[in-house]
Amino acid sequence: MSFVSVRNVSKSFGDNRVLHDVDLTVDEHNVICLIGASGSGKSTLLRCLNLLERVDEGEIVIDGQTITNGHVDVNALRRKIGIVFQAYNLFPHMSVIDNVTLGPTKVRRVSRSQARETARELLERIGLADKADEFPDRLSGGQQQRVAIARALAMEPKLMLLDEITSALDPQLVAEVLALVRELAQTGMTMILATHEMSFAREVADKICFLDAGVICEEASPEEIFTNPREPRTREFLARVIEAGRL
Amino acid sequence: MHKVLQDFFSPHNFRVALPTVWQGFQLNLKLMVVAEILVLILALAIAIVRGLPGRGAAPFRALAIVYTDVFRGTPLILVAFLVGFGLPGLNMHVISTQSRFVYGVVALTLVYTAYVTEVYRAGIESVHQSQRMAARSLGLSYMQAMRYVVVPQAVRRVIPPLLNDFVGLQKDTALVTVIGVAEAAEQAQQYSQNNYNFTSYVVAAVFFILLTIPLARFTDHLIMLRERRERAQAT
Numbered sequence: 001m002s003f004v005s006v007r008n009v010s011k012s013f014g015d016n017r018v019l020h021d022v023d024l025t026v027d028e029h030n031v032i033c034l035i036g037a038s039g040s041g042k043s044t045l046l047r048c049l050n051l052l053e054r055v056d057e058g059e060i061v062i063d064g065q066t067i068t069n070g071h072v073d074v075n076a077l078r079r080k081i082g083i084v085f086q087a088y089n090l091f092p093h094m095s096v097i098d099n100v101t102l103g104p105t106k107v108r109r110v111s112r113s114q115a116r117e118t119a120r121e122l123l124e125r126i127g128l129a130d131k132a133d134e135f136p137d138r139l140s141g142g143q144q145q146r147v148a149i150a151r152a153l154a155m156e157p158k159l160m161l162l163d164e165i166t167s168a169l170d171p172q173l174v175a176e177v178l179a180l181v182r183e184l185a186q187t188g189m190t191m192i193l194a195t196h197e198m199s200f201a202r203e204v205a206d207k208i209c210f211l212d213a214g215v216i217c218e219e220a221s222p223e224e225i226f227t228n229p230r231e232p233r234t235r236e237f238l239a240r241v242i243e244a245g246r247l
Numbered sequence: 248m249h250k251v252l253q254d255f256f257s258p259h260n261f262r263v264a265l266p267t268v269w270q271g272f273q274l275n276l277k278l279m280v281v282a283e284i285l286v287l288i289l290a291l292a293i294a295i296v297r298g299l300p301g302r303g304a305a306p307f308r309a310l311a312i313v314y315t316d317v318f319r320g321t322p323l324i325l326v327a328f329l330v331g332f333g334l335p336g337l338n339m340h341v342i343s344t345q346s347r348f349v350y351g352v353v354a355l356t357l358v359y360t361a362y363v364t365e366v367y368r369a370g371i372e373s374v375h376q377s378q379r380m381a382a383r384s385l386g387l388s389y390m391q392a393m394r395y396v397v398v399p400q401a402v403r404r405v406i407p408p409l410l411n412d413f414v415g416l417q418k419d420t421a422l423v424t425v426i427g428v429a430e431a432a433e434q435a436q437q438y439s440q441n442n443y444n445f446t447s448y449v450v451a452a453v454f455f456i457l458l459t460i461p462l463a464r465f466t467d468h469l470i471m472l473r474e475r476r477e478r479a480q481a482t
Contacts, residue, residue, distance in 0.1 A: 075388055
């Protein structure tokens with residue numbers, strides 16, 4: 001049985017239909033990349049998965065639990081789903097280590113000392129142990145984004161949602177963040193990424209979904225999508241990406 | 248000219264009035280401290296209520312709006328009359344048997360809570376939606392997100408306007424003289440009437456000025472610090 005299953009999901013903002021009858025399944029330990037132009041519905045789909053947005057129609061089942069019937073404990077669900085945003089969204093009034101320990105201490109009720117110990121290990125792992133007591137505005141974008149990933153990991157999630165996490169970064173900072181995501185993939189973390197980094201998607205993804213105007217237009221292995229796309233719209237999109245020098 | 252100096256700035260009257268006005272002014276200080284503490288707490292609570300989401304909270308939101316509209320719109324002197332003379336007239340248990348000092352605190356708190364609620368609310372709304380989203384996505388509840396993420400940032404941002412309102416509150420403690428609280432203005436008035444001289448009012452004014460100047464400078468200092476920090480971030 002798949003870990004995430006999205007069935008016939010639709011979502012509109014006013015008259016604007018952002019997701020249209022979307023189906024998606026994700027197996028445990030798999031990495032799924034959502035590609036497509038801005039506004040194609042990638043971010044909205046991710047936000048529906050941890051109920052930051054409510055779906056209008058359809059059903060989402062995560063870890064055997066239907067989350068779209070209105071009876072789910074939202075906070076309990078979010079505990080097992082980590083999300084990282086394009087704009088990092090670190091808490092600017094807290095030091096790096098406090099950013100990482102907030103969730104574990106307040107939500108999972110881990111003791112402060114235990115949470116700090118785990119946080120130090122995480123910061124060590126992302127190579128920022130020496131920045132534990134700095135405030136976010138003293139860090140580079142890439143460092144902030146790695147802290148945001150550590151903050152999500154501190155909740156020991158079963159699923160990570162990464163929402164265009166390198167799109168706001170200077171090009172030379174992208175690599176350090178992607179290296180961390182690559183490492184997560186190797187440890188078997190189940191992940192869904194919305195991304196514009198095509199070569200990276202090709203490298204880490206088990207499956208790639210191309211979204212266009214709120215519809216999953218094509219879903220296939222990276223090899224198939226990038227070498228032999230079936231849908232004309234996928235071909236068109238990839239041609240534009242190549243033209244822009246992004247693949 | 249001599250008459251002006253004699254009536255307003257008489258050194259002799261200044262010296263004589265000083266102790267009694269100072270005694271009254273201590274009451275202003277107490278009014279101010281008690282009211283400020285109450286205002287800080289109540290205003291934050293009301294600001295949070297006003298921002299509560301969902302249909303279930305609509306009646307509470309409405310109450311909070313009515314409260315701020317009414318007490319921001321009513322002159323403090325009228326509130327003081329209503330509280331200081333009205334409540335004792337009700338002949339009710341507890342409510343009607345408080346001291347004038349307490350009624351003074353209540354009047355000041357009612358009015359200034361309404362102002363400060365708006366200050367807090369502006370601060371809370373200025374914290375970007377994405378901060379709330381990040382907090383909630385960690386599994387924090389709405390109130391936890393407010394407590395640990397939104398309110399601490401909001402309060403930091405509104406400290407200068409908050410202190411500004413407190414300068415206003417400090418001065419307005421003189422207004423509760425109208426319900427017979429024996430504070431500085433009241434003492435000054437009595438001295439003035441007994442001695443046909445206005446210097447006692449100047450004494451009271453000096454006390455108020457000496458109290459508000461440090462607070463005003465401190466506020467300026469905080470604003471300057473923030474501007475410097477924001478400039479540093481922009482580069």
